[in-house]
Amino acid sequence: MSQRRIRKERQGVVVSNRMRKTVVVAVERTVMHPKYKKYIRVRNKVKAHDEGDQCRIGDRVLIQETRPLSRDNRWRVSRILERAVATERESSTASGAGL
Numbered sequence: 001m002s003q004r005r006i007r008k009e010r011q012g013v014v015v016s017n018r019m020r021k022t023v024v025v026a027v028e029r030t031v032m033h034p035k036y037k038k039y040i041r042v043r044n045k046v047k048a049h050d051e052g053d054q055c056r057i058g059d060r061v062l063i064q065e066t067r068p069l070s071r072d073n074r075w076r077v078s079r080i081l082e083r084a085v086a087t088e089r090e091s092s093t094a095s096g097a098g099l
Contacts, residue, residue, distance in 0.1 A: 008065040009078065014055045015045065022073060023048050023055045025063055048075040058084025 012025035025048050030039045047070075048063045055061060060082040063075045 010046075010063050010075075011081065012046075012061060012063060014057055014059045014061060014084075017050070017053075017055055017057055019047075021050055021053055022070075023050045023061075023077065025061060025075070025077075027063075046075050047072045048077050049073055050077045055080060056084055056086075 010025075010027045012027040014023050015026045016024040024045055026043050026045050028041055028043045031042050032039055046063070048061070049066070049069050055077060059080050061080050062078040064078040066074065066076045068074050069076070
């Protein structure tokens, strides 16, 4: 029987949660430029499955590689590392006062 391989884990920040059970996570890494030998930041946006729909914009999350769940979705939210600080405007629209 074959062994399962170790799944990749990445840390990122939630930039969108407008879909049901899916969040967009910006994963940032540093790469050395081949010619100039300067470190540059590279950001990739990936879609991750969020089963409980509990992630908010600005949350720092740990995502884990998984089988394809949809056309774009190959990651799932493993856990929320740090919650985003809610601003006054966000809390008023969440309570329905902005309607």
